[in-house]
Amino acid sequence: MPKKKKFAKESLVIKTELVLPNDTNTLDNLMGGRLMHWMDVVSAIAAQKHSNRIVVTASVDNVSFRQPISLGNVVTLRAKVTRAFNSSMEVHIKVSAEDVPSGKGFESNEAFFTFVAVDQSGRPIDVPELIPETNEEQLLYEGALRRRQMRLVLAKRMAPEEALELKSIFKTES
Ligand SMILES: CC(C)(COP(=O)(O)OP(=O)(O)OC[C@H]1O[C@@H](n2cnc3c(N)ncnc32)[C@H](O)[C@@H]1OP(=O)(O)O)[C@@H](O)C(=O)NCCC(=O)NCCS
Structure with missing residues (x-):
């Protein structure tokens, strides 16, 4: 039976949160762990919407926090599936x-969850x-195979020589 197909936009999830005192560290900035919890939940809902299934977090690519988010700020999280394997x-x-x-607003960070x-x-x-x-969805879709191979190699679930998209990084010839 041919696989069902769904559009990327069908998985879009947007959530807004107000940073309250219980979400902050002693500098009155949002705790990284609290933000990652929100990111995990919002991303998981996007994956659920795409698959209509229970999903588990398999991995999170590196997350870096560019700028602190302060007490009282409104945080917006936007998640969408880039590619399904x-x-x-x-x-x-x-x-x-x-x-x-x-x-005044700013982009705080972004990440890829699997x-x-x-x-x-x-x-x-x-x-x-x-x-x-869209163009953005197409670019993210194309890059997803390379990122998948990178994370599977790092997790020792794929041999570097099988990661064809990463050939220029992992040279296996002597
Ligand atoms: C994720 C999990 C279901 C994979 O199960 P598994 O028996 O190893 O399954 P497989 O080897 O058949 O892999 C299944 C898929 O997971 C992907 N996967 C496994 N480990 C991965 C990792 N570290 N990063 C990204 N993808 C991963 C595989 O690439 C495969 O993808 P595909 O089906 O699209 O090709 C299993 O490891 C698990 O349940 N982990 C715990 C998840 C969890 O509890 N998360 C919350 C953290 S507390």
């Missing part, structure tokens, strides 16, 4: 923050193919 899906999430009284759709027993299960439409 067999049972796994890569999700791109972007985080921005805004000081609403001044109207989720695996599982059945009721926790076994990986196939997901629909993803169709990119």
Whole structure:
């Protein structure tokens, strides 16, 4: 049976949060761990929307925090699936923050999460193919194979010589 196909936009999830005292460190900035929790949940919902399945977090690519987010800022998280493989899906999430009284906003960080759709027993299960439409979706879709190979090599789940997209980085010839 041919695989079902879904558009990237069908997986879009947007969440806004107000940074409250319980979310901050002693400098009154948002704790990195709290932000990563929000990112994990929002990305997981995007993967669920694409697959209509239970999903588990398989990996998170490196996350760096460019600028602190302050107490009272409004945080917006936008997540969308970039590409689906067999049972796994890569999700791109972007985080921005805004000081609403001044109207000043900035891009805080972005990351790629990988989720695996599982059945009721926790076994990986196939997901629909993803169709990119916009230029940005197309670029993210094309880069997803290279990022997948990179994370699988780093997790020792793929031999460097099998990572054809990474040939220029991992030279296996002597
Ligand atoms: C993720 C998990 C389901 C993979 O199960 P597995 O038996 O190793 O399954 P497979 O080897 O068949 O891999 C299944 C998919 O996971 C992907 N995968 C496995 N490890 C991965 C990793 N570290 N990074 C990215 N993708 C990974 C594989 O590439 C494969 O993708 P594909 O089906 O699209 O080709 C399993 O390792 C798991 O349940 N991990 C715990 C998840 C969890 O609890 N997360 C919350 C953290 S507390």
